[in-house]
Amino acid sequence: MLRIAHVGEPPSLDTQITGGAIPTHILNNVYEGLFAMDSKFQPRPMLADRLEISQDRRTYTFTLRRGARFHHGREMTSDDVRASLERWGRVNVRGRVVFDNVEGIATPDPQTVVVRLKEPYALFVSEIGSYHSPAAVYPKEVIDEVAPGAPVRRFIGTGPYRIAERVPDRYIRLERFEGYASRAEPSDGGTGRKNAYFDAIFFIPVPDPATRVAGVQRNEFQFAQNIPSDEYDRIRAIPDLVPHVATIPFWAAVIFNNRAGVMTNRKVRQAFQAAVDSEAVMRAAYGPPRFWRLSPGLMPKEHPMYTEAGKELYNQNNPQRARQLLQESGYRGEPVRWMTSTDFPPLANAAQVIKPMLERVGLTVDLQVMDWAALVGRRVRPELWDAFSVQIPFFPDPVLMTPLQGNFPGWWTDRDGQAMIELLKRHTNPSVRREIWSRLQKRWYEDAGSLRLGDFFEMAVYRRELKGFFEAPTNTWWNAYLER
Structure with a gap:
């Protein structure tokens, strides 16, 4: 068992x-x-x-x-x-x-x-x-x-x-x-x-990470997911336990609602993007640098489709530009309803770090913390939210990436971006596909379809x-x- x-x-x-x-x-x-x-x-x-x-x-x-x-x-x-x-x-x-x-x-x-x-x-x-x-x-x-x-x-x-x-x-x-x-x-x-x-495998919900680690140490569990990075050295010193750091990164993101509400305003999205110091966020959320990295690429560095197109719009940490964009947007203080989850502490921690960055430039943030199942249930209803935190898994090709899909909650339906996705689907030549993908990633950043924070390597x-x-x-x- x-x-x-x-x-x-x-x-x-x-x-x-x-x-x-x-x-x-x-x-x-x-x-x-x-x-x-x-x-x-x-x-x-x-x-x-x-x-x-x-x-x-x-x-x-x-x-x-x-x-x-x-x-x-x-x-x-x-x-x-x-x-x-x-x-x-x-x-x-x-x-x-x-x-x-x-x-x-x-x-x-x-x-x-x-x-x-x-x-x-x-x-x-x-x-x-x-x-x-x-x-x-x-x-x-x-x-x-x-x-x-x-x-x-x-x-x-x-x-x-x-x-x-x-x-x-x-x-x-x-x-x-x-x-x-x-x-x-x-x-x-x-x-x-x-x-x-x-004979049997049990998957047991254990929301508290310390309880998960203690359970593995007592042999109540043989494997536990999503362990905080600051536990790494302690776990490594325990003879019966092995800390496992993933070799394939996820990436941390804030998905914007492009269908309804305040985030349908492109300049508001761009202001959100400009205000964020991704390095400070990733350090607070994911701990020591072995567990995360800054990178503008939506595909990981290890993948042949990796590109830095649009990097000038990544990790801007530019409050002045954010304030200017908000002024140009006509924003009138409407609350940005941002859902994040207690089931994934790094996501909740990242949101707490980003919130004052946004408030400093004039955005009003209504941070709503809930369990993951509730978030998933709410995100399909565009009238209920403006942004949500998420961990994006690795996809072997950019066409498969959910934040780029026009029907994934967030609903990024930018005409130019979706046209380039269709081109990617049709072409098989690797060099042609890399060129299209570079243009598409740059367009995603320009439109601020959502916010990329950085790559992280999950620990179990x-x-x-x-x-x-x-x-x-x-x-x-x-x-x-x-x-x-």
């Missing part, structure tokens, strides 16, 4: 709808899609056996693996895949964007799915195989029993673990799926062979006997085991 301490609970167990680190950490063990990402963030077959792409790159023919079974025992067929893809295209933020370009889906036989695109899309397979809110395959009957767009009521996938029980505010229990049909290839990131060595703590888990960019628990 494995027990994992989380900062909170996922808002839903419907992985097609919900995103973020907590649900991804749990649900990637439960659900699978046609493709998944390997350790180098390249898509590889998972429930698909093979894929043929037409010469015009508009027709994708997936041949399905035989023998893949759902947790309730039935073998997966093309009807399940079609229903799942179509639903993902209705309910998922990225899925809706992808399916604007889908002409149709055919199922000529139980093992074949044919997707026809209106225009070539270089990242179609990467989109459906993303780590975050992927196009997971559900049984068709689970989809059919709820209204279109509604969350599913039964949580049934094909993964190595199945959802056995959820007790709100206490735990989510996964059990080994004895009927799991693993791939034969070597494990690599989210792809290849998956071994379920644990685990028992030394826990082996085999993988950071991908969220931890996966197939192949993990306890060494006795």
Whole structure:
């Protein structure tokens, strides 16, 4: 048995709808899609056996693996895949964007799915195989029993673990799926062979970070997420514990509401952007420099698409310019309703540091602190908020990045920016894509679509006997085991 301490609970167990680190950490063990990402963030077959792409790159023919079974025992067929893809295209933020370009889906036989695109899309397979809110395959009957767009009521996938029980505010229990049909290839990131060595895995919400660390030390938990960086040296001195600093960064952001309220005024957004001293914020929120870095790039420095375009608008710390922009904006003291979360202390700490920076230049800030599930529930209603704090996970391509999506809460629909996103989707030449991406990132900064603070490297703590888990960019628990 494995027990994992989380900062909170996922808002839903419907992985097609919900995103973020907590649900991804749990649900990637439960659900699978046609493709998944390997350790180098390249898509590889998972429930698909093979894929043929037409010469015009508009027709994708997936041949399905035989023998893949759902947790309730039935073998997966093309009807399940079609229903799942179509639903993902209705309910998922990225899925809706992808399916604007889908002409149709055919199922000529139980093992074949044919997707026809209106225009070539270089990242179609990467989109459906993303780590975050992927196009997971559900049984068709689970989809059919709820209204279109509604969350599913039964949580049934094909993964190595199945959802056995959820007790709100206490735990989510996964059990080994004895009927799991693993791939034969070597494990690599989210792809290849998956071994379920644990009879059960418990995911337990523990909001207090000190309690999470103490629980791992007492062996009540074997792994705990989101540990404050100032605990690093103490944990390292404890023989049974290992502090784990992520190698793949998230980035800290404040998402602006571009659809309703005071932040629809571009000059107000630009004033917010100009007022912030990102270095002071990151130091206060994330501690010693080993856990964070300043960088203007929305893609990490380690990625070939990294660019510093727009860097003159990053980390400005320019109160004078912020005041001038506010004066030009016609701003009349309306409160900026800013949601942040107690479940992620660095986000709440960052907001507390930024608030006086904004007030110093004349912005009125209504800081609203709540748990993460409440924030996620409120952010889909644009009339309720003007900004919210968030940690953006790594995406293997900028097109997949949620803050750039016009239908992600924040609703960045800048015409020039969205046109460049469409260009990125169509082009496959790396040098052409890098040039487009540089222009797009610069435009995002110029429009102040949202605020980037910096990269951070999350810390976890685990028992030394826990082996085999993988950071991908969220931890996966197939192949993990306890060494006795």
